[in-house]
Amino acid sequence: MPKHIDLTGQTFGQFLVLSRDENDRRKDARFNCRCVCGGSAVVRGQDLLRGATQSCGCYRNERLRTTRTLPVPPRAELEKRYVTRHESTYDLATRYGASRYTVAKWLRDYGIAVRDSATATGIAKKKAAWNRRKKEQTKC
């Protein structure tokens, strides 16, 4: 990593780079950035360049908020990705900004068999709990 990169005036995600700041302890270049929300942050140049840090945190929060109300993708799209292309619930969760359990719920709602271990574990746990309850009931 060159130590004297100058990113002043460039924009990265929600950031506008205002000026160089002091290097960090590992001598990596850092920059004073202004976020679109009006906040500011000091960010390492390499984090800006690889897109690791794109806002002071407001944008991430914004995105988290919006993912909760994310529309369910159409059945054909989910089926194609999950069944035909063998993408995992993790891939889909990343793609749609949802949790794996949300993705598994979408699949189940559409009647698509869920094959992933994480969700299979969830189902197995439920089954075990159900069996336990049943056992307790038969005891009486």
Ligand SMILES: [Zn+2]
């Ligand atoms: Zn911000």
